[in-house]
């Protein structure tokens with residue numbers, strides 16, 4: 214998996230197409246998608262255009278998409294997978310992830326709610342049941358690897374111990390204000406790829422992009438704060454996802470270089486702790502408007 218991934222959580226369909234095109238042009242070869250983002254068709258369109266323009270072949274690109282919470286029942290996994298593949302216009306996937314460990318009421322409504330506005334969870338399928346159905350996609354050659362997202366170390370351990378095909382990747386929020394060190398250590402020891410989302414703190418300001426330690430290092434090494442944050446993520450052994458929406462930012466975010474050791478260590482010593490996305494606690498994504 215290329216360490217630098219382009220994330221496609223982009224609400225606007227037209228921007229999804231231009232941003233995906235620009236990311237490919239800037240050099241990104243790893244695309245992170247999801248059924249829940251409701252834009253797999255647009256990502257697929259931009260990807261097919263990039264492939265048709267020449268110079269890039271399917272095997273150069275690493276494509277991930279994710280099974281949504283409403284499709285956790287084992288009999289729903291393969292149809293959800295095939296539907297994603299069809300929208301993306303692909304013959305196979307490089308990686309399929311269970312988007313969150315929370316099963317929601319099965320059906321077409323992605324955000325099922327009861328009368329008081331609470332999420333309707335589904336107790337019929339366990340995460341291990343869903344995992345077994347994911348394993349069978351690999352058995353049938355439909356995807357090359359499977360993994361988990363928005364998962365804690367304890368939940369990962371339970372699946373890891375019972376899995377016939379071990380999770381290849383875990384995708385979680387991680388940045389200097391939420392380093393997830395214990396999970397990272399487990400991943401490194403066991404050959405699981407740790408894939409960090411929100412490496413720029415979702416671009417929220419004030420936030421990571423204005424952290425004084427990061428800003429001072431950026432000035433010292435003559436890089437932008439975004440480039441310093443992305444370099445730190447790669448240097449500590451994670452892959453990452455970032456979502457530039459313009460050509461200039463796609464080029465900026467792809468152009469990272471190693472930080473001097475003292476700068477890397479200074480970032481490791483930052484004490485601020487903040488989780489930005491509560492999805493890991495509820496299965497409800499923090500950044501997708503309800504009902505959309």
Ligand SMILES: NC(=O)c1ccc[n+]([C@@H]2O[C@H](COP(=O)([O-])OP(=O)(O)OC[C@H]3O[C@@H](n4cnc5c(N)ncnc54)[C@H](OP(=O)(O)O)[C@@H]3O)[C@@H](O)[C@H]2O)c1
Nearest residue numbers: 220221222245362410411412413414415416439454455456
């Ligand atoms: N598994 C999950 O539950 C989950 C959850 C969230 C995200 N993800 C995945 O992770 C991907 C990345 O997450 P993320 O979007 O939060 O990543 P991020 O890189 O932390 O934040 C992206 C935001 O930062 C801003 N930005 C990008 N490049 C910048 C630069 N060079 N300088 C300053 N600001 C910059 C942009 O905001 P503006 O354009 O608004 O300025 C952009 O929307 C998503 O697209 C999705 O694929 C997964």
